Amino acid sequence: MREEGQISAWQAMNLIVALILPTAILFLPTLIAxxxxxxxxxxxxxxxxxxxxxxxxxxxxxxxxxxxTVIQFxxxxxxxxxxxxxxxxxxxxxFYITFVVQREFGELMTGLFYDRTxxxxxxxxxxxxxxxxxxxxxxVVARVNDMxxxxxxxxxxxxxxxxxxxxxxxxxLPVLEFGPGPxxxxxxxxxxWFGEVLAIVxxxxxxxxxxxxxxxxxxxxxxxxxxxxxxxxxxxxxxGAQEVVRVPFxxxxxxxxxxxxxxxxxxxxxxxxxxxxVGAMLMKLGAWFYLGVLALSQWLALKTHRPVVFPVAALxxxxxxxxxxxxxxxxxxxxxAVPFVIGFVAYVVMPSLFVVASLRRRPEKLSRR
Amino acid sequence: xxxxxxxxxxxxxRRYVRAYQGPxxxxxxxxxxxxxxxxxxLPEVRVSSDLEANLAVLQQVMGANTxxxxxxxxxxxxxxxxxxxxxxxNVDQLALEESILxxxxxxKASVADDEPEADIxxxxxxxxxTAPEVSERTDLGGLLQAVTSGYLGLLVEGAARALVIDLxxxxxxxxxxxxxxxxxxxxxxxxxxxxxxxxxxxxxxxRSPHLIFERLTVGRVSVxxxxxxxxxxxxxxxxxxxxxxxxxxxxIDGVLDSGHIEELTKxxxxxxxxxxxxxxxxxxxxxxxxxxxxxxxxxxxxxxxxAPVDLLAVVHSPEDYYMGFPMGTMIRLIxxxxxxxxILLPAIYIAITTYHQEMLxxxxxxxxISAREGVPFPVLIEALIMEFMFEALREAGVRLPRPFGQAIxxxxxxxxxxxxxxxxxxxxxxxxxxxxxxxxSFISPIFSMALAVRFLRFPAMLLGAALGLYxxxxxxxxxxIHMAGLRSLGMPFLSPIAPHNLKDMKDTFVxxxxxxxxxxxxxxxxxxxxxxxxxLKPEPPPERY
Numbered sequence: 001m002r003e004e005g006q007i008s009a010w011q012a013m014n015l016i017v018a019l020i021l022p023t024a025i026l027f028l029p030t031l032i033a034x035x036x037x038x039x040x041x042x043x044x045x046x047x048x049x050x051x052x053x054x055x056x057x058x059x060x061x062x063x064x065x066x067x068x069t070v071i072q073f074x075x076x077x078x079x080x081x082x083x084x085x086x087x088x089x090x091x092x093x094x095f096y097i098t099f100v101v102q103r104e105f106g107e108l109m110t111g112l113f114y115d116r117t118x119x120x121x122x123x124x125x126x127x128x129x130x131x132x133x134x135x136x137x138x139x140v141v142a143r144v145n146d147m148x149x150x151x152x153x154x155x156x157x158x159x160x161x162x163x164x165x166x167x168x169x170x171x172x173l174p175v176l177e178f179g180p181g182p183x184x185x186x187x188x189x190x191x192x193w194f195g196e197v198l199a200i201v202x203x204x205x206x207x208x209x210x211x212x213x214x215x216x217x218x219x220x221x222x223x224x225x226x227x228x229x230x231x232x233x234x235x236x237x238x239x240g241a242q243e244v245v246r247v248p249f250x251x252x253x254x255x256x257x258x259x260x261x262x263x264x265x266x267x268x269x270x271x272x273x274x275x276x277x278v279g280a281m282l283m284k285l286g287a288w289f290y291l292g293v294l295a296l297s298q299w300l301a302l303k304t305h306r307p308v309v310f311p312v313a314a315l316x317x318x319x320x321x322x323x324x325x326x327x328x329x330x331x332x333x334x335x336x337a338v339p340f341v342i343g344f345v346a347y348v349v350m351p352s353l354f355v356v357a358s359l360r361r362r363p364e365k366l367s368r369r
Numbered sequence: 370x371x372x373x374x375x376x377x378x379x380x381x382x383r384r385y386v387r388a389y390q391g392p393x394x395x396x397x398x399x400x401x402x403x404x405x406x407x408x409x410x411l412p413e414v415r416v417s418s419d420l421e422a423n424l425a426v427l428q429q430v431m432g433a434n435t436x437x438x439x440x441x442x443x444x445x446x447x448x449x450x451x452x453x454x455x456x457x458x459n460v461d462q463l464a465l466e467e468s469i470l471x472x473x474x475x476x477k478a479s480v481a482d483d484e485p486e487a488d489i490x491x492x493x494x495x496x497x498x499t500a501p502e503v504s505e506r507t508d509l510g511g512l513l514q515a516v517t518s519g520y521l522g523l524l525v526e527g528a529a530r531a532l533v534i535d536l537x538x539x540x541x542x543x544x545x546x547x548x549x550x551x552x553x554x555x556x557x558x559x560x561x562x563x564x565x566x567x568x569x570x571x572x573x574x575x576r577s578p579h580l581i582f583e584r585l586t587v588g589r590v591s592v593x594x595x596x597x598x599x600x601x602x603x604x605x606x607x608x609x610x611x612x613x614x615x616x617x618x619x620x621i622d623g624v625l626d627s628g629h630i631e632e633l634t635k636x637x638x639x640x641x642x643x644x645x646x647x648x649x650x651x652x653x654x655x656x657x658x659x660x661x662x663x664x665x666x667x668x669x670x671x672x673x674x675x676a677p678v679d680l681l682a683v684v685h686s687p688e689d690y691y692m693g694f695p696m697g698t699m700i701r702l703i704x705x706x707x708x709x710x711x712i713l714l715p716a717i718y719i720a721i722t723t724y725h726q727e728m729l730x731x732x733x734x735x736x737x738i739s740a741r742e743g744v745p746f747p748v749l750i751e752a753l754i755m756e757f758m759f760e761a762l763r764e765a766g767v768r769l770p771r772p773f774g775q776a777i778x779x780x781x782x783x784x785x786x787x788x789x790x791x792x793x794x795x796x797x798x799x800x801x802x803x804x805x806x807x808x809x810s811f812i813s814p815i816f817s818m819a820l821a822v823r824f825l826r827f828p829a830m831l832l833g834a835a836l837g838l839y840x841x842x843x844x845x846x847x848x849x850i851h852m853a854g855l856r857s858l859g860m861p862f863l864s865p866i867a868p869h870n871l872k873d874m875k876d877t878f879v880x881x882x883x884x885x886x887x888x889x890x891x892x893x894x895x896x897x898x899x900x901x902x903x904x905l906k907p908e909p910p911p912e913r914y
Binding site for chain 1: 841
């Protein structure tokens with residue numbers, strides 16, 4: 001292992017939250033509600049079940065090769081060429097998420113808060129900041145993440161307080177109106193998001209306590225699940241399933257609509273939520289960006305990840321800007337392609353790697369060749 | 370020495386004088402020499418047993434100084450010629466006469482005059498000198514160094530060594546209260562410019578024999594004494610080694626204040642945050658010592674450095690620990706809030722009035738708009754003008770002779786307060802914002818942190834004007850990343866927040882009651898962390914008296 005530093009299980013857990021949650025609360029309520037309607041919360045539960053399987057598989061797989069990331073052990077596991085190809089998958093995967101996230105972020109900022117500021121302004125500024133973060137290395141990423149996630153997660157408590165008055169439980173009825181089918185369909189997008197927990201496979205080598213990898217992954221996933229459930233529950237209860245489908249960023253919409261007495265001085269507190277959410281997006285962007293850059297530098301056998309940070313940042317900014325001409329194309333992509341692309345790695349590639357690793361009997365011999 | 374140098378006295382002298390005159394104009398530096406340019410190192414030239422030869426060298430080197438004195442006399446103890454050399458303004462003349470000259474000239478010989486050369490100085494020390502601090506030098510460089518540091522040099526015919534006697538007379542101000550770190554409760558004494566006084570002050574606070582002060586000198590021209598203090602058994606040996614190495618490697622012309630040392634030993638010299646705590650308060654330095662930190666005292670500077678520190682310690686005041694813990698905690702929280710206000714308030718005002726007007730209730734918005742009516746500048750320019758005025762006023766207040774201070778504050782208050790508003794240059798609300806910011810920026814108990822806060826306000830304002838609250842958020846997260854990457858002597862600057870350590874949080878945002886703060890900071894102590902006996906919680910006696 002090279003000098004990337006070490007992180008604690010606690011930090012890994014927070015990283016898992018940051019890797020999944022910030023964008024999940026944006027799109028998922030709408031995406032799930034499209035199929036599952038008022039049973040969205042059930043879809044989230046099902047997806048969580050699938051996600052935890054991925055979490056366990058990924059963590060166990062990484063534990064078989066102590067001190068090595070998937071880029072390093074894949075050639076050993078599968079042979080040189082297939083291993084390198086799998087490595088490419090694990091380079092593309094984080095980068096793909098990164099530039100989707102960049103675009104999501106830019107679209108939300110221009111759509112909701114700054115309608116006269118051009119999109120690239122937000123993408124470039126946040127990416128520069130994320131690049132600076134990534135440049136500082138994993139330890140700094142983890143430390144900053146600890147602080148931001150603490151604040152970010154406490155806003156969910158605030159969210160509950162904000163909506164408490166407007167909750168209408170009758171919005172959840174009837175349960176399973178059209179049978180289990182729509183609920184299962186609705187579970188596909190959150191499954192993809194929860195599948196992002198496979199990032200633990202890249203984090204385990206840097207974990208100070210490697211035995212706690214499974215616990216960290218599951219803990220992070222559980223926190224994500226709870227937070228997402230709060231949002232899904234909240235938007236459904238406040239807006240009703242019909243309305244959720246229509247508004248693009250349901251969670252912000254709810255925050256914008258509600259006002260509470262103690263905040264009368266500041267009306268429409270969504271700008272403050274936005275500031276905190278910017279931090280969370282910074283972490284989602286930064287953490288995936290870091291994982292991608294780390295994978296790339298290991299794939300290229302570089303001594304440190306630093307030289308590739310800024311070139312990759314430029315590339316990702318470009319990709320995020322030119323891949324989709326406008327918001328509706330992007331929204332369609334996010335709805336129809338993203339879940340399957342990121343779900344493919346989580347539910348096909350990762351389990352197959354695990355199966356291969358289990359079939360080859362002696363991992364210790366394998367890892368010391 | 371295995372290889373003896375065979376150099377005649379004359380050659381010796383020439384070499385020495387040449388070395389002292391330094392490389393003349395046009396002369397190249399000796400190959401392979403590094404370090405600052407003009408001053409050559411003192412060469413190793415041994416003290417000769419020929420008194421006059423020694424004095425000739427000294428005269429050559431130091432003769433141009435009018436305050437350099439060579440006083441020849443007959444040493445009665447040994448019946449030989451002798452001389453003392455000193456700088457007349459730097460030694461205590463009275464002590465010189467009482468405890469040096471008088472005994473040297475009058476003390477009677479107890480033994481015959483043909484005693485071996487080696488023991489002459491020993492006898493002088495034993496039988497004639499009454500000064501307390503006496504040591505020997507065998508080379509002229511060392512002797513000169515001592516003389517220019519305010520010591521007295523004693524040379525005796527036939528002795529190939531010299532005695533140096535501490536007669537340093539320091540003209541300095543008496544111990545006063547700290548200028549930048551006042552407090553209501555707690556000791557009022559502050560460090561002064563004299564290093565010995567500062568060391569003594571710390572000794573008075575911590576009387577344990579485990580308190581160690583090691584002395585180094587830094588600077589080729591200034592030759593400044595620097596003392597590194599720590600408590601043996603509390604400070605990690607590796608930490609002490611690191612500090613000594615960092616201070617020891619400084620090779621510079623001169624050190625005039627601990628600021629030099631601070632900057633040259635900082636982990637990240639480009640950071641605006643103080644990665645070393647500079648304090649004027651002995652109690653603060655002593656508290657640091659007891660937490661296993663290292664202090665660096667620099668002669669001539671009333672600011673003592675304490676390292677390593679973390680961000681939150683820089684916002685704490687020793688007073689927090691002297692008041693009861695509820696008050697201490699409350700004042701701490703006020704201080705944190707003030708730091709945020711000082712950095713962000715103008716930026717948030719600019720951002721909200723420019724981009725997020727919908728966040729304000731209509732009445733406030735109307736008030737702001739009507740106040741800004743007639744103001745010719747955008748909010749950013751308005752804010753920059755006022756902030757500049759304030760910073761200028763503050764700087765002027767420091768530089769001005771004290772009697773003018775009153776005048777400046779009246780002029781400033783008039784200009785900033787009413788005239789600018791009446792003239793329609795700025796809005797009254799902006800004056801309020803700037804005033805609140807100004808008050809908040811004075812709350813930080815450490816000067817170097819207050820400076821950082823002052824500095825940060827400007828990028829925050831620019832970003833707030835450019836991108837609204839998003840810009841402010843960008844800057845906050847930039848700071849967070851920057852600080853999370855900082856280390857103070859290798860210790861994470863943001864500990865115990867990140868990497869987080871719940872047990873150490875007792876002394877961060879809150880100040881826990883003393884009987885609960887059982888452990889020393891975990892960053893500096895892996896083991897042996899208990900600082901207080903268990904069960905110290907005070908309780909009323911079980912029965913009435």
